[in-house]
Amino acid sequence: MAVAIKNAELYHLTRDQKEELSTLLRDQRVETSRSRSILEAIADGVLVTDQHGEITLFNHSAERMLELKRAEVIGRSIEHFSGLFGGIALAWMNTINSWIQDHGSFHPMNTFSEQVSLDNGNVLSVNLAPVINNNEFFGTVSVFRDITHLIEVDRLKSEFVATVSHELRTPMTSIKGYVDILLMGVAGELSDQQLRFLRVVQENTERLTILVNDLLDLSRIEAGQVILSMGSIDLSDLIEEVMEEIDRLTVAENKSMQFELDLPPDLPLIKGDAERIRQILINLLGNAFHYTPSNGNVSLSARQTGEEIQVDIKDNGVGIPPKEQERIFDRFYRGENHMVIATAGTGLGLSIVAKLINMHNGRIWVQSSGIEGEGSIFSFTLPLFTTARKAIKVR
């Protein structure tokens, strides 16, 4: 009797457990299929591989974007998939392969991004990440989006700015040229008042020229069209050349200023685009000169700090109030000080400088109490030029 009861209890117990387990399994299946449905329905293309590089998921959007049927890819290896593209997505495929072959070759937060141009002219932006659960590598997931339209819009914007700049330069050539000729006195004597008025025209033409050039420059930098031609640069030589230009500025504006250079003789070479670094230096020194009253002091010093060179440009001019400091690198922002307002400018200079320094992997910052006469210090860093490249791991 007691045994029969025990058996009955046991029977109930196993039945309950079995039911519980099957509910769990069913729930899991529903959950899995729901996740799958979501991945299938997503507007971005999704490609999932398992830990061996076999493709396990290839959604509708992926079919549409890559013009492939899932039957052609599901269950096949990533090498097979790569072969269908004839090598155009090489970096993407190589990254998947290296992760599969060596699970230690990535960090869990590692991601990879690439733009892939397809044969049909479309451009995809690909983002790849490893799938990791409890430190175990489960495979990879790639998400891609068609950015053909975005790229086209960007191209049209750059083209528009380039065309407008060119169209503006043509009439400006006549205005500047004829005014310069009149001021040279070669077209006849001018009265003092005529000279004064013409100088106003000349200064404003100059200002317009700078604005057009800066706008074009900024739009090209933002569109990623400015490619730095990197080389080794002797900063001391470059600064010497830049100072000649600044000297010309002081003569042209008839404003005297004390310039001081502090450059250690053993300053190592830096890595950068000489033309662009010249542009950065002229801009910062020009600002220091313009925003410091006559007979002020501007100093430039450079020194090595670790793997970088830091350049400090210090003046004892009007300074920048703390509330303005965070905005001075914004496009078109100009300070409210009377000296800033009185100086012709576009508010684009520092914005361009910051972007160029950023492209060199450097940093720029400003220190100023904002008190007139205490001036400001603009500092920026540039990487050192190293001949011996760091060894790249080859797998």
Place this chain on the structure above:
Amino acid sequence: MPKRILIAEDEQDILKLIIFTLQFGGYEVIPTSNGEEALAMTRKEYPDLVLLDVRMPRMSGYEVCSQIKADLEIQHIPIVFLSAKGQEAEIKTGFDKGAIDYILKPFAPDHLLNRLEEILANLEAEKEI
């Protein structure tokens, strides 16, 4: 004898400005207002220097430059671009076509004269060596 400079420029106001500037600088000027005319006149007149706009009707400045540099008779004539096209790639194209200099518009007349004088003096010095 004054040096002779051929100009190709389709904007009449700018053409007159360059003519005035160069004549003031003591040069003899051969003005043309499109690419084809510039090429034909270079072949006929053998100027000491050719000053080319880039964007012109009936043959661009780049094309004129290429054709001059491909013609044994006139390929020695130095070519300077004077253009509003100021992007690195455009300037590079100018030099790739064989130009000796690329000056940007808007230009300062005295600056233009200095550059041309410098170029012609350098070539003169090279010839003597």
